Amino acid sequence: MCVQQPIAVLDSGVGGLTVVKEVLRQLPREKVIYFGDTARTPYGPRPAEEVVRFTREIVDYLIQYRPKMVVIACNTATAVALEDICSLVDVPVVGVIQPGARAAIGRTQTGVIGVIGTEGTIRSGAYEQVLKELSPHIKVISEACPAFVPLVEKGNFRSAETLQTVHRELDHLRGYQIDTLILGCTHYPFLSDTISEVMGHNVALISSADETAREISAILHDKNKLALNEDLPVHQFLCSGDPRIFKRIAEQWLGEQIELTPVVWQVPQIG
Template sequence: MQQPIAVLDSGVGGLTVVREVMRQLPREKIIYFGDTARTPYGPRPAEEVTRFTREIVDYLIQFRPKMIVIACNTATAVALEDIRSRVTIPVVGVIHPGARAANGRTQSGVVGVIGTEGTIRSAAYEHALKGLSPNLEVISLACPRFVPLVEQGNFRSAETYEVVQSSLESLKCRQLDTLILGCTHYPFLADTISEVMGNNVTLINSADETAREISTILHDRNRLARNEALPVHQFFCSGDPRMFKTIAQQWLGEQIELTPVVWQVPQIG
């Protein structure tokens, strides 16, 4: 029986990680939990985010996953070590993979980080980046208006452009050449963010690097799926499933059309 990779997020943002896992590891079964009823996590106290993350992990553990991926930057920042201490399987976050990618890409040594209030308040990206290269200049900015846009499926509109432009105004005068999308919701807005920031700024989406880390860990532990049959993925959300399913199908596109999917709304908390 194929053990799945469990992926959790505060809402739809973790689907950016799921898409990369599906692309890089098409034989892996995915169990996804989006906490859409309680999103966003960014403004919430760290203790509350940790409690929510524990509840989701407790729910997902019944599926006997071989790995847990915390595909939420806020939850990674405040709850990663707590969850690692509670389970015996590998737990992967999204902050260190993104930091490594940015460190390898920047030429100017000035890296921007945008994220939720909780992620920016934790300074997790700054610590990770400075740990890799102490001389980096890190400019961090909370963008709390982004997640609600994504959860509403509002990726490209006049309103979206106005929100992104006003939110990022203070970054445009800085000399950064690399910008970390420090929330897994933000890649949904990547086209607009890139348009606002200009061609000289490289956007870092940690989803690709996170999927590579997942692959490396499973390979090293000899746990990569070898089944020839396509896996049956399971997607859970704690809130209204209609918008969640619409966004998931739109974002995952052909990858989700090629594999069987089960959609469910569980009760947790």
């Protein structure tokens, strides 16, 4: 039965847990297997071909679990590897850029949308391309914020250092008439309180996690592959780096959503 197969979610590190949190909330019967490539994070500064290779390696590893869907919960990998992965597997592949862009278009009033992301995501121009396809007259202000991912990977979500870093990266964006800011990296929602404080509460922050989870649900429903079992699924969380930091951040972020659910933690060999 395909409906009992897991949803495979991958990211360069802990950022994709923001997507997992929404999947667990919206689709509590679904089993999730998550791979965070914490040993090789961040992906943003890496050449595109290297990110494609890393993404392929992770997907090749996850395919052994016979997932019914692959979710690339990393904006950098979505930008450069989505089409490649779609051609390699015979299950639906979902990225995080399209859902986030659609949500931003629906939210903006001024037509000026900001996008912050890793160097790789911003360099690819993927968000601007999708936003312009959806609404040609939208003005897009893009900015790479490479200092954010290392903060999140250390679990440093709110501190004087975090506030100082966010001010340094984003202060100049306040000179534009941005009313909607896409958090174009799944790590960034961990810093959303500080980002909102710096940008001002009149700027709507768009995390693609919510919209991505809705898209996952819609695709599974359309293909009649939603899990129907009453038993709680056993989720699997895998990382390629230090499992202690990864587990601490995962438990802190997912909270009660995994307290009531059996979880298996693993550190596989990959790459």
